[in-house]
Amino acid sequence: MSLLPKTARGEHSRAAIFEAALALFQERGYEATTMRAIAERAGVSLGSSYHYFASKEHLVLEFYRHTHQLHLVAIGPLLARERDLAARLRGVIRAVVVTCEPFHAFAGAIFGTVANPVSPLNPFGKDSKALRDEVIELYAEVVKGSDARLPDDIVTELPTLLWLYQMGILYFWIFDKSPGRLRTLEVIDQTTELMVRLLGLANLPVLRGSRKKILSLVRSVAQGA
Amino acid sequence: MSLLPKTARGEHSRAAIFEAALALFQERGYEATTMRAIAERAGVSLGSSYHYFASKEHLVLEFYRHTHQLHLVAIGPLLARERDLAARLRGVIRAVVVTCEPFHAFAGAIFGTVANPVSPLNPFGKDSKALRDEVIELYAEVVKGSDARLPDDIVTELPTLLWLYQMGILYFWIFDKSPGRLRTLEVIDQTTELMVRLLGLANLPVLRGSRKKILSLVRSVAQGA
């Protein structure tokens, strides 16, 4: 049972535990970091860690919230200034990998847990719903704040698709060993441009039938999860 | 260190361990099955299990090989008879989920391990290369054996894309709680039809530019992994 602290002392402990975990994850990697080491560095007992975080995996969930906040801060100016959809998308997704760069070394170990349908961290699950909705809402903002004219049915489903797209990019980024993670940045530039191009074609007569089918499919799949 | 058996006795032990693991995974699920329980049911010691399988996860890799064999047997007649690409695709992918149906209950627990970039089971990794190549080769056969006329550049990249598509379907299938897994079958029918339709459109002038870009992107991504 993971509890929110109700006293100043509790808040301090919880923060110390998370900070110790984050530091150790970066120093040694996720698996080499033991709960005992985290507790020791945080200056609390092993049992106390479990008072605030239900499991080692839940520390990772907190890590996601943390990077999401960093991401939001990083893209604030861009979203306020830029109106072109392709540029907004490119900037936001680029900011994701830039924000996560300091954690690249242990991100791989974490992704497995996240993709695990059984894990409490799995993006389609209950524990991560709040954060998921926040991220999807962010992409709704990316679309709505642009000057692109898109059909309503697309506007409805696009944020969820962009959320999935972001996860795909992160998965690629994890494997990316190129210097400065340049390959990932290239892929981001190409895919965002391509997506916006295809969105522009969505009203072509030959494609309208497919578009309806695709959107109906997307709705059906999104609802299932 | 996981070793292949060199004597009849060794083969018997290895088979017994795998069969015990498979049975227990089905009865209790992946995580509730302990290596001790597997060893006990197989009639060997705990240490012997590790003589043939480097880890609990490697038992899952063997499980993949097993289901792949079942899948190959199941689709043999279809591939020999049917020439229509959409029908071949639909049949092959449907056969995947039908073959895996008996293992649905514990498939979820396994997928996390598979998606984990750090795990030896991760599909892009070394240990699973042989099996991955086999599956991609299967989809090459699905495409080549059809009467569809596709541009060479597409024929080259399509098998890998279909392999990825199959994994996507399996991920959806894991979450599917509908009776008889009907939703998954529906999604398969819709997506295969859609894909073949889009492949037919790939030569349209408006799309040719995008197609080149998409294929170049696919090549770049596939090579990265």
Added chain:
DNA sequence: ATTGCAACTTGAACGTGTTCACTTTTACTG
């Protein structure tokens, strides 16, 4: 038959994440 050696087998021991019955501290009430 004896030897030698590789294949095979064993289970105690290690470090891990997690649990839980218990103690200590904190904050509030009368």
Added chain:
DNA sequence: CAGTAAAAGTGAACACGTTCAAGTTGCAAT
């Protein structure tokens, strides 16, 4: 201030996956 209940904290104990040094088996060569 005393009392008390909630919050915070503790560490021994548990079951697990994994390792390893030592043991046993079977067979080919001498």
